[in-house]
Amino acid sequence: MEKPQHAPGAEGCLVGVLRIPVKIVAVLVVLPVRVVWDLLAACARMLNRHVLGPTGQGLRWLRAHVFRPVLRGLGRVAVTLLMLVFVWPWAGLWRYVLTPVGHGLLWLGRGVDTYLLRPLWRYVLTPVGSALLTYLLRPLGEGLDRVLHVAGRYLLLPLGKGVAWVAWALGMTLFVWPWVALWRYLLVPVGIAVAWLGRALFVWPWAALWRHAVVPVAAAAYRYVLAPLGRAAYACLLAPLGRLLAGAWHVAGRISRAIGRGFVWLWRGLVARPWAWVRRHVATPVGHVVREVWRAGRAAVREARAEVRRALFGWPPREPARSRARTLGSTTAVGSAPAPEISLHEPQG
Numbered sequence: 001m002e003k004p005q006h007a008p009g010a011e012g013c014l015v016g017v018l019r020i021p022v023k024i025v026a027v028l029v030v031l032p033v034r035v036v037w038d039l040l041a042a043c044a045r046m047l048n049r050h051v052l053g054p055t056g057q058g059l060r061w062l063r064a065h066v067f068r069p070v071l072r073g074l075g076r077v078a079v080t081l082l083m084l085v086f087v088w089p090w091a092g093l094w095r096y097v098l099t100p101v102g103h104g105l106l107w108l109g110r111g112v113d114t115y116l117l118r119p120l121w122r123y124v125l126t127p128v129g130s131a132l133l134t135y136l137l138r139p140l141g142e143g144l145d146r147v148l149h150v151a152g153r154y155l156l157l158p159l160g161k162g163v164a165w166v167a168w169a170l171g172m173t174l175f176v177w178p179w180v181a182l183w184r185y186l187l188v189p190v191g192i193a194v195a196w197l198g199r200a201l202f203v204w205p206w207a208a209l210w211r212h213a214v215v216p217v218a219a220a221a222y223r224y225v226l227a228p229l230g231r232a233a234y235a236c237l238l239a240p241l242g243r244l245l246a247g248a249w250h251v252a253g254r255i256s257r258a259i260g261r262g263f264v265w266l267w268r269g270l271v272a273r274p275w276a277w278v279r280r281h282v283a284t285p286v287g288h289v290v291r292e293v294w295r296a297g298r299a300a301v302r303e304a305r306a307e308v309r310r311a312l313f314g315w316p317p318r319e320p321a322r323s324r325a326r327t328l329g330s331t332t333a334v335g336s337a338p339a340p341e342i343s344l345h346e347p348q349g
Contacts, residue, residue: 026248034252038260 023244023248026245026252030245030248031252031255034249035256035259038253038256042260
C-alpha cells in the first residue's frame, strides 16, 4: 500500500495538543543543555588558545633545547661506557689473543695435515684399504648378496605373503565384516524407520501448522493492522514531534548564541575595554614616569659615585660599558644614549 500524501502545511491531529508541552520541554531542557554545550565549547576554545597552545609550545621548546641535548649527551656517555665495558675488552681479546692463537693453530693443523696425515693416507691407508676391498671384502660381499637374494626370493617372500594374507583374513573376520553386516542389515533400516517416524510426529505437523496457519495470520495482521497503525502513528505523532524537537533545538541554539554574544559584549564592556583604557591611559604613563625617575636616580648615583672616586683617587672614573648600555626596557637604541659621566667631567689641564 502507498503511504498517504499530506499537504506541505498540513499538521497532524496531535500537533495542537503537543505544541505547548514540547515548547515547555524545549525551554526547560533543550535550552539549558544547548547553553551549557556552547559555554563548554567556548571554554574549550579559550583553554586551547591561551593555555594548551602556549604549554605545547613550551614543551616543544624544552624538548628541542633541554631534553634532546641532555638525553643525547647521556646517550653518548652510556654508549661510551657500554663500549668500554662490553665491546673494547672483548675486541682486544679477539684481536690480540684469540686471532693470533687461532692463526697459530691453523698453521699447525695445516702443517700436520700436509706433512703427516696426507702422506699417511696416500702411502699407507689407501693401499691397505684397496687391497682389503679387492681381495677380501668384495668377494665376501658378493657371496653374501647371492645367498640373501636366493633366500629372499624362494623362502622369505612366499612366507611373508602367506603371513600377510592370514593376518588380513583374520583382521577382516574379527573387526570388519561383522560390523559391516550389522550396519548394513540392521542399523540402516532401523535408522530410516526412526527418521521417518520422527518427521511424521515432530516435523510435518508443525511445518503444516506454520505454513497454513501462523504465516497467513501474521501476514494479515501485519498488512491490515500493524502497518496502518504504524503509518498513522508516524504521520500523526512521530513526524510532527520530530519536527517540533528539531525546531526547538534550532531555537535553543539561536538563544544560546545570543546569550553567548551578550556575555562576550559584557566581558568586553566591563573588563576588556576598561582594562585596555587603564593600561593605555594610566599604567603606561605611570610606567614611563617610573622609568624616567629610575633613570634620574641612577644618573645621580653614578655622579655621586664618580665624585667620590675622584675625591679619593684623583682621576676621572670610567663607567663600564655594560652599565651604560642598560635601558630598563626602553625602545631607544643603546648607542644613542649619552654617557653622563663623560659629559659632566672634563679632564683637568
